[in-house]
Amino acid sequence: MYVITFLRHAESKGNVQQVLQGKTDTPLTDRGIEQAHQLAELWKANGVSFDRIISSPLQRARQTAQAVADCLGVTVEIDPIWIECDFGGLEGMSYALIRQIEPPVDYFTPYEPVGQTGESQVDLFLRACRGVQGLLRQPEARYLVISHGAILGKVMYAIFGLTPQGHYNSPVFRFENLSYIHLSYLAARRQWNFYGFTSPALWSGQLPEVKGPL
Amino acid sequence: MSNSTPPASYYLIYLLRHGESIGNAEGLHQGQKDFPLTPTGRSQARALAKRWKKERMTFSLIISSPLLRARQTAEIIADSLEIPTGFDQDWMERDNGLLSGLRPEEAVEIYPRPDFIPPYQAIGETGESQWELYIRASRAVQSLIKRPPGRYLVVSHGGLLNMAFYAILGIAPQANFTGPRFRFGNTAFAILTYHPGQHKWSVLSVNDHRHWRELDT
Numbered sequence: 001m002y003v004i005t006f007l008r009h010a011e012s013k014g015n016v017q018q019v020l021q022g023k024t025d026t027p028l029t030d031r032g033i034e035q036a037h038q039l040a041e042l043w044k045a046n047g048v049s050f051d052r053i054i055s056s057p058l059q060r061a062r063q064t065a066q067a068v069a070d071c072l073g074v075t076v077e078i079d080p081i082w083i084e085c086d087f088g089g090l091e092g093m094s095y096a097l098i099r100q101i102e103p104p105v106d107y108f109t110p111y112e113p114v115g116q117t118g119e120s121q122v123d124l125f126l127r128a129c130r131g132v133q134g135l136l137r138q139p140e141a142r143y144l145v146i147s148h149g150a151i152l153g154k155v156m157y158a159i160f161g162l163t164p165q166g167h168y169n170s171p172v173f174r175f176e177n178l179s180y181i182h183l184s185y186l187a188a189r190r191q192w193n194f195y196g197f198t199s200p201a202l203w204s205g206q207l208p209e210v211k212g213p214l
Numbered sequence: 215m216s217n218s219t220p221p222a223s224y225y226l227i228y229l230l231r232h233g234e235s236i237g238n239a240e241g242l243h244q245g246q247k248d249f250p251l252t253p254t255g256r257s258q259a260r261a262l263a264k265r266w267k268k269e270r271m272t273f274s275l276i277i278s279s280p281l282l283r284a285r286q287t288a289e290i291i292a293d294s295l296e297i298p299t300g301f302d303q304d305w306m307e308r309d310n311g312l313l314s315g316l317r318p319e320e321a322v323e324i325y326p327r328p329d330f331i332p333p334y335q336a337i338g339e340t341g342e343s344q345w346e347l348y349i350r351a352s353r354a355v356q357s358l359i360k361r362p363p364g365r366y367l368v369v370s371h372g373g374l375l376n377m378a379f380y381a382i383l384g385i386a387p388q389a390n391f392t393g394p395r396f397r398f399g400n401t402a403f404a405i406l407t408y409h410p411g412q413h414k415w416s417v418l419s420v421n422d423h424r425h426w427r428e429l430d431t
Contacts, residue, residue, distance in 0.1 A: 160385050160394050171383045171415040192394040196421035197404075 002185040003142040004135065005050070006152050007068075008175040010035040012060035015177060019094050022087035022118070022150075027059045032177065035200065036064045039178055040071035050074055051141035056082040056148060064178075065146040074144075081131040084148035088118025110166035121154075121164035128154035136185065149175040159183065159192050176200065225408040226365045227358065228273070229375050231398040233258040235283035238400065243321055244283075245310030245341065251286045254429070258401040259287045261425040263294035273297050274364035279305040279371060287401065288369040297367070304354035307371035308347045311338025333387040344377075344387040351377035359408060372398050382406065382415050399423045 011032035014021035028036065043049075054077045055065035065076045090098055110121035119127070128151055135143060147155075156173045157164065164170055173181070179199035185192050233255030237244035251259070276299040278288035284305070292299045313321050325338060333344040342350070351374055358366060370378070379396050380387065387393055396404075402423040407416045 160383060162384055165384075167412075169413040171417065173417045189390075190392050194394055194396045194420065196397075196419075197417065198419050198422060 002136065002140050002187070004183050004185065005142075005144045005180055006155060006183075007064070007144060007146050007180040008149055008152060008178060009056075009058075009060040009064040009146060010039075010067075011177045014060070014092075017094070018096070019092055020087050020090050020098060021060075021148075022084050022091045023058070024092045025058050025060075028063045032060070033063065033067065035178055036067035037071070039200070040068040043068070044071050048072075049142065050144040052077060052138075053144045053146070054079050054082065054135075055146040056080070056084065056151075058083060058148070061146045061148065065144075068144065068146075079131075079134075081127065081134060082145060082147040082151065085114065085124050085150040086118040088113055088115030090115035090118065104168075107167050110164035110170075121166065121170070124151060125154045125157055125164050127151065129158040131155065132158045136187065140187070152181070156181070173197065223363055224410070225359065225363050225406075227406045227408065228365075228367045228403050229378060229406065230262075230287070230367060230369050230403040231372055231375060231400060232279075232281075232283040232287040232369060234400040237283070237315075241318065243310055243313045243316050243318065245307055245314040245338075246281065247315045248282045250282045255283070255400060256286070256290065257429045258426065259290035260294075260430060261428045262401050262403075263291045264428065265425040266291070267294055271295065272365065273367045275300060275361075276367045276369060277302050277305065277358065278369040279303075279307065279374070281306055281371070284369045284371065288367075291367070291369075302354060302357060304350050304357060305368060305370040305374060308337075308373040309340075309342045311336060311341025313338035313341065330390060332389050344391070347373065348377045348380055348387045350374070352381040354378060355381045359410065363410070375404075379404075383417075397421060399426070401425070 009028070011029050012021065012026045013029055014024060014026040016029055049072055053065055053069045053074045055061045057078050057080050061082070062076065062078065069076045090102070113120050113123070132155060135145070152175055153173050154164070162171070176199040179197070181197045182195040183192055184195065233251050235244065235249040235251055235255055237247065237249035239252045239254070272295060276288050276292050276297050278284050278299055278301055280301045280303060288299050291297070313325065316324070336343050354374070355378055358368065375398055376396050377387070380393070385393060398421055402421045404420040405418040407418065408414070
């Protein structure tokens with residue numbers, strides 16, 4: 001049986017600056033580093049362990065992975081398949097600016113590249129499918145994959161058998177910093193079991209902030 | 215956002231599985247057979263009520279399955295948080311036909327698991343097929359969304375909540391039960407939002423049961 005935990009990175013400089021990061025490479029903030037250590041300690045205290053830790057090559061994921069790996073005594077492997085969505089011309093822009101220059105449209109298809117030259121919803125979905133398939137061609141083990149919000153959303157699609165619908169109306173899994181999804185996969189029965197989706201806001205007893213539509 | 219401010223334009227929905235029932239404790243196929251909560255089940259519900267009270271949680275309405283294990287869970291929370299409760303039979307657990315109340319080893323002996331089960335086949339001879347359960351769960355979700363936007367707590371069951379998730383995410387039931395399974399512990403819940411203007415569902419968390427650490431005796 002595979003046991004797989006997909007974790008979004010801790011708070012990065014780009015998160016604090018409220019910019020769309022994508023493949024733009026910003027490091028964790030001091031607070032982000034602290035969050036990653038706290039999660040690692042919490043997992044260690046609760047006897048959580050992993051056989052392999054695989055990370056996106058971007059700093060914010062790698063630094064998160066390293067904090068957990070150091071604490072749990074595992075080596076970090078890097079795989080570029082888990083890198084964040086390429087947001088094309090929107091890369092590195094503030095959300096405020098994006099709202100100004102890209103007002104909501106009546107309709108967009110899942111095939112349109114984000115920011116003119118970036119990945120479409122379908123591109124991202126297909127990459128997520130390849131990522132999941134690659135993982136399931138590895139031996140059965142307990143995996144921790146550290147990646148990013150948009151691509152992890154499409155990983156959920158790959159696992160549940162959903163396809164991107166275009167426009168705004170595909171269901172969304174809202175990953176906060178360090179939100180994680182915990183799954184098992186029984187290869188012989190092609191059976192995914194979804195054991196939980198939680199975020200640090202819930203660990204401290206607070207609700208995640210409910211946000212308006214994107 | 216403050217927990218006490220009801221959202222005006224969208225839905226905040228908590229999907230909660232009932233506390234431990236006698237049927238759970240004895241490891242039985244329950245279906246629609248009506249088992250009450252065990253003392254542990256009541257304690258789980260009280261711990262959740264206490265947690266939500268501390269978090270100043272409120273709901274516009276609690277909607278519960280009429281089965282005892284859900285109703286008793288809903289009552290403990292409703293009394294503590296002082297929230298009105300309504301019942302909807304569509305949130306009841308799957309009718310599992312003649313499997314109802316059997317131990318798994320009895321069930322396997324009487325109804326051996328076939329090599330292949332289409333999603334349209336009744337279970338336990340007279341029970342609901344996976345499709346029927348999916349259709350009922352879809353109707354339950356639609357009835358909920360026909361209510362005005364607000365904060366809702368639904369108290370239901372593992373099998374039905376799985377099909378509610380299928381209906382919400384757009385997953386069709388698969389043959390041989392090979393579709394994904396959402397594992398809900400007793401009194402574990404999921405948080406979702408729905409924006410009707412964009413027909414947009416968001417999943418915020420699944421299978422949260424942190425209050426298990428605070429069980430009284």
